[in-house]
Amino acid sequence: GKKIKVVSEVASAIGLKNVQASHLRAEDVPGKFDFVVSRAVTQLKDFYPWVRNKFNKASQNALPNGILYLKGGDLAQEIYESGLNVQQSYLKDYFDEEFFETKQVVYVKG
Numbered sequence: 001g002k003k004i005k006v007v008s009e010v011a012s013a014i015g016l017k018n019v020q021a022s023h024l025r026a027e028d029v030p031g032k033f034d035f036v037v038s039r040a041v042t043q044l045k046d047f048y049p050w051v052r053n054k055f056n057k058a059s060q061n062a063l064p065n066g067i068l069y070l071k072g073g074d075l076a077q078e079i080y081e082s083g084l085n086v087q088q089s090y091l092k093d094y095f096d097e098e099f100f101e102t103k104q105v106v107y108v109k110g
Helices: 002-013 044-051 076-082
Strands: 035-039 066-072 086-090 103-109
Touching: 035 044, 044 066, 044 076, 044 103, 076 086
Parallel strands: 035 066
Antiparallel strands: 066 103, 086 103
16 A cells, blocks of 8 residues: 555665555564564553564674564553553653654563
């Protein structure tokens, strides 16, 4: 669909060679991956079980394989309820636009 085309075109434009765009439910995506990138799909406690077995065992990057979860708002309760050990990166530390004021990337090791 249109979203897959956009993702593929962006990946191509910035020179990424190892990107495959899919529009599927997380639990239905076949294969193993270094990273699962998500954008505010659902609560982290619900999302993690869908992807917890989707990671390659060997990491090839400085950041170990895992989830990069983009979400906005106050996530303290959501993170607590997930029971997961996370690292939070606030996008307002990198971008000045108001849109990024409450957005963060939550990293969960796979």
